[in-house]
Amino acid sequence: MTLVYYFGQGKADGNAKMKAELGGKGANLAEMTSLGLPVPAGFTIATEVCMDFLENGEKYPASLEAEVAEALAKIEAAMGARFGSKESPLLVSVRSGARVSMPGMMDTILNLGLNDVVVEALARNSDNPRFAFDSYRRFIQMFANVVKGLDAHVLEDALENLKQHRGVIDDTDLNAQDLKHLVEDFKGIYSRELGEEFPQDPQKQLWAAIGAVFRSWNCNRANKYREIHGIPNNWGTAVNVCAMVFGNMGETSATGVCFTRDPSTGENVFYGEYLVNAQGEDVVAGIRTPKTLSLLQNEMPGVYEQLNGVRLSLERHYRDVQDIEFTVQDGRLWLLQTRNAKRTTQAALKIAVDMVHEGLLSRKEAIARVKPNELEKLLHPTLDPRAHRQVIAKGLPASPGACSGRVVFDSKEAEQWAARGEAIILVRDETSPEDIAGMHVSKGFLTARGGMTSHAAVVARQMGKSCIAGCGALQIFAKDRFFKVGKLEVFEGDWLTLDGSSGEVMLGKVNTREAELSSEFSTFLAWAKALGVMNVRANADTPRDARAAREFGAEGIGLCRTEHMFFDEARLPVVREMILAQNNQERARALAKLLPFQRQDFVEILKAMQGFPVTIRLLDPPLHEFLPQTERDIHNLSTQIGMSVDEIRLRVSQLHEANPMLGHRGCRLGISHPEIYEMQVCAIAEATAQLHSEGVDAQPEVMIPLVGHAQELKWLRDRLEILSAETYKSASAALNAKPKTEGIPFGTMIEVPRAALTANQIAEHADFFSFGTNDLTQTTFGFSRDDSAPFLKVYARENILKDDPFAVVDQEGVGQLIQWAAEKGRARKPTLKVGVCGEHGGDPKSIEFFNQVGVNYVSCSPYRVPVAILSSAQAALQ
């Protein structure tokens, strides 16, 4: 088994595919070497040695020493220099390099090989004693800190003292003599602090550095980084030992970073920056301002031309935009690293589309390149990155996009402020369907309670507005119109800015940038749509949402909730009249008043989505959600409908529920009050007949919510299907139109475990299943989405749950039910259509799972539609 992989002079033991063994950096250095590019010779110690070392009491495999010696000898031969030589000494860098990039998390040691003798040779050979001693003191600093764990400021203090003593400000103002003394000071401090002399033997230096880099795999920040990014702890890091080249040897030397295309815009221009007479560290330190790459063309035309050649060949070779580190030593170009460049979403899209057009990539490859979640950012305003921000609290990033507005604490106020033309932000403990009107006129919502699928969050995503939920730091005193964060008090009318993508709440007005959709966006989405197996629909309750969804590529509506229609100001009193009716006549009268409203709703939404199916869910929430809760509202209603305040109060209290989520709602309501669903089904049938008579291809589907037992669905379908057919027929006849449908399909939500467990029985009465994964997650876990934020926070911290199950579908539990239900349902009825309309329908990881289990379509909020389309395409490609 090879443990050490050499590269140099056009030949390499490894290649770019060996990232697992060599880490990203090592694999790419080998690849570039084989391509004939100018890479300083070096070798990579494989990642497996790391785990071996860490698990076996820091002992190395027996063969390692010999392999390293052999590889080192090859470097010496290649570079014409010798490790520890008094004449032409070889210096090396020792760097980490894991399978995936963990920038800055692990350790690096440069200029290794220097000692009291070698430094003199370096001074001589470079004819630059200042450079030589500066390199030596840097090496001692790094070695003491990284290898020996000496607190960095101990040696830095000595440097500062020297500068004060010499009356200079910058390191660069110290001369060779100063630095020579500094080296002596450093060695003195080193031996005092660490109880041993600074090692003069380059071999000892080398092995100590290798061990330190391996050890740094397990340092705190690296562990934390892996935890956050889900990187396995047993991958280990490679160690890259490379001949040093110096960009700081004078005016013919330089160091820089370049990108084969602009990583911000994606434009196909050579982009980068460099510093003459500098080392990489200096670029990072930011003391001197680097120059843009184009200037190099004048300053070092030969090097530039060579670098441009490297750019073209690396991009063509890797078929992706590269981020390249280079050093020019005395007019000679060296490449130190190449990797796939990080880029903005906008750039990623442009690059992917351009590369397809350039013939560099296939469409499938282009689709696989873009992270779905990134797409949504393009649809929402973002904060101006240069603007000052005063972050006062952080909540859950519940709906992306940035917005500013003035604080308002209730929905009624919100409407009044908005009517005056004010931009407002609605701040509440939590929102409820009664707040819909106020939410419509707000720029964004901020809630103290609730999680990623709370009412506020779901509505915000649907409307494409910003939302920060579960911001526990807020103490809201709505009656007194202010909230507190710690000691800070924020009053009604104060300006606030929300970043719904990060969860940050900022005081004052921070400038935002509007979203703009590029032509590449449309091209890219069209490709993705063609590749996906699952269709993507939107959850949309209004014609406006439906139009937005179509614009973003939705092929139908998977969930049209009818309850939001009931909260409209003009209708709510009638809805309440219906609920409070004392007898069937009164109720029928109220429902008759609601029917024309509902019909008009359906006409508009079916028209907006013509040519695609629209799944209309019959009334779902418990009736008490529509009743007034405050004394003021109860009194108003009493005046409006002529029922005594006491009577209303009594009915409100009778309808109160301990756990409304598990209460008298959904099909339970439809069965106990069949007249409500009957009205809705009539409205759907009449709307459809009307549109069909006008030549509009309306495709409604009726969805019964919360079914847990086949009998529930059968009972309702038996009644509603006949009614629907007859109503459609008579409405068509009244319009002198020929019927154009054989019947409106009926289906059900699968959103309680029992429905999934008995899916075979339920399928008998359903044309389609739509998994309501929010409620299914609530009932499968026994988690209330409105109440789980406090403990889910603890669960995340304690690693009890990897993902928020309301954001990423829980495959082991909820997913098992979904898979079971889809299989059992189809076994009973092979034509059964299966969709997902919960929030997970817009989550890439979840979509991948839904694709695996054979779901036909996912439905998500309009602004997630592009994300879902891309996820569906990627899932199909896997």
Place this chain on the structure above:
Amino acid sequence: MTLVYYFGQGKADGNAKMKAELGGKGANLAEMTSLGLPVPAGFTIATEVCMDFLENGEKYPASLEAEVAEALAKIEAAMGARFGSKESPLLVSVRSGARVSMPGMMDTILNLGLNDVVVEALARNSDNPRFAFDSYRRFIQMFANVVKGLDAHVLEDALENLKQHRGVIDDTDLNAQDLKHLVEDFKGIYSRELGEEFPQDPQKQLWAAIGAVFRSWNCNRANKYREIHGIPNNWGTAVNVCAMVFGNMGETSATGVCFTRDPSTGENVFYGEYLVNAQGEDVVAGIRTPKTLSLLQNEMPGVYEQLNGVRLSLERHYRDVQDIEFTVQDGRLWLLQTRNAKRTTQAALKIAVDMVHEGLLSRKEAIARVKPNELEKLLHPTLDPRAHRQVIAKGLPASPGACSGRVVFDSKEAEQWAARGEAIILVRDETSPEDIAGMHVSKGFLTARGGMTSHAAVVARQMGKSCIAGCGALQIFAKDRFFKVGKLEVFEGDWLTLDGSSGEVMLGKVNTREAELSSEFSTFLAWAKALGVMNVRANADTPRDARAAREFGAEGIGLCRTEHMFFDEARLPVVREMILAQNNQERARALAKLLPFQRQDFVEILKAMQGFPVTIRLLDPPLHEFLPQTERDIHNLSTQIGMSVDEIRLRVSQLHEANPMLGHRGCRLGISHPEIYEMQVCAIAEATAQLHSEGVDAQPEVMIPLVGHAQELKWLRDRLEILSAETYKSASAALNAKPKTEGIPFGTMIEVPRAALTANQIAEHADFFSFGTNDLTQTTFGFSRDDSAPFLKVYARENILKDDPFAVVDQEGVGQLIQWAAEKGRARKPTLKVGVCGEHGGDPKSIEFFNQVGVNYVSCSPYRVPVAILSSAQAALQ
């Protein structure tokens, strides 16, 4: 295929086992005939003919006519009489008889065969013209009503007119001449009303009567009866045609009913009553008071002796108590029916035990004879059946037993009234754990909301008190201290009586009878316990409950809830202090105060249940349940613990939950506030060490509630198990005692679907599973037990759900999860102990299912323990 089964003169085509074909009555008539007992000859038309007749447009199978004719000829031969004969005519009865008794639901026609000529022969032969014409007019009445559907009062009016005209009150005061005229009147009315003459042809009469009896299978009341009793509609009824015998032919004739033992007490005495010179109808009509059977011994000693012989042989033959109908015609005994006697629970137990002692039955057979649900009645007071009752409303029979008391509307008042020695009944919209103290001192609870497993219902069953829940007719105005039912107003202090077994709410004080346990009860339970495979434990939270449970035969505690201990008046302020603590020190201080209380709780309960396991569930409810809700209580608490009212209000509102059932409770609380469970586990370990040091065999088990993910259980067990072991060790050491346990077992509730779905993973960290079937039913269906009563009522009415899933476990959904979890759990850990501690642990149907899926024990409220023991035994026998 035989359609007609003859019986007579000691020979019969059928037998007692053929109830499916012949119905109960026909099968037993055949059996008695074969036994050589005096049964009038007759035949039975099989039940299948009924379905055939009803489904094929009331046509009979081709062969039926010939078979009937043949059987009729045999009757004639046996009885020495001929159908329609002018000399010695045969009369027959035509009766229904289904596979199971449906008393009074279907039709019967007596005296068939009479016509204008035959009646004269009957008058002559009997030398009793009055008897003959009375029989004829009865026959016309029955025939017109049953066969022709003539409204009964039409002919009765004619009879009444005649009586008025003749100036007599009783039918018996009419003489032969009167009745002869009445017959003429009847025939006239008959032809006028029905447009046809009364049929004179006995054959026509017979076939019309057979058809009418078959048709009566489908009459409304029979359909309704079958629906209620779950009798399949396709069983059909048999028709029994039997030679008439007459108990009304003079002083040597009689008719009566007898039981082989006393059906009220079970005593082995010959029990019954009879009327001389009467027909069965007369006994039912209740005009004459029947004599007790013992008098027959003097009046007709030969007949009595013969009847007593029949009693002994039938009981021995059927090995069960018989209910026998007999007629004495002119000194000759005839048996008309025998069947297993209905009996009281008390009698059932005594009979079963006595019959085992008499060698009539095996223990297993005795065990199978008693209905488990009946047993509970023996443990509770019952209403005096003779007392007057004014029922004002009916709710769910949530906890059995009758009680009277004065109405009180809140828990605090309840305590005050009870302290004054008043018997009280707590009336509330619903109860919560905060009401526990008031519930303890009440005789029973009446709630307007909630179902069979609401808080009130569960606590009532546990405490063995009466409870009527979900009594929707009640409008409670607690603040004004009265409730309304319709227009009736009931005020605080008014007397109310509850029958928790029927759900009836009665105004005033109705006398009750105390429960008494017989020695047979203990014997019977001991036999059952020996036969059951599953153990039976009790759900008990107090030493008092634990003792009651032991008395009723419990072998351990399957669920000891610790939260009720927190509501004790002395502790609640400390609990609140702990919840509202601002920092860890404060919380630790409060918990340290609670620990000695908890330890003492556990000492007492473990001692009461010594020698048996006690499963202690760590704190389950959300913390806000312990906080004050009313302004008064908030102010009191503020004074008690010195926290500002505003601060308390804020914390109460912060802890408020939209759906507490799915909220921050159970193990979620244990993970976010580990110090609470730590305190509880220390208290358990210390209590155990103390008892062990005293030589008491304490067997605690720690149960973690609401686990849905293996990581939750692992996280908690990792912490608590070590703590438990160390605490036990150090407490033992402090007492100078040798440790007597290797470790307290840890297990979990399986009460959310995800736990069942991932049971294999969870089993890895659990010594036992206990199915919390209440919560599992709530989450699997998505039904809140507190809010589902209104729609479950509709579901029952509409036949959507056969059983209340909170009363009888839903095998298709919840049961599937239980079976899956038990299998997966044991596959991972074969030693896993599996129990059930939800309310279903006391339900016979559910217990049968639990036995099937291999549950090791069920746990139920103490008063259901006998029911569960018997159910477990019966399940094992199947």
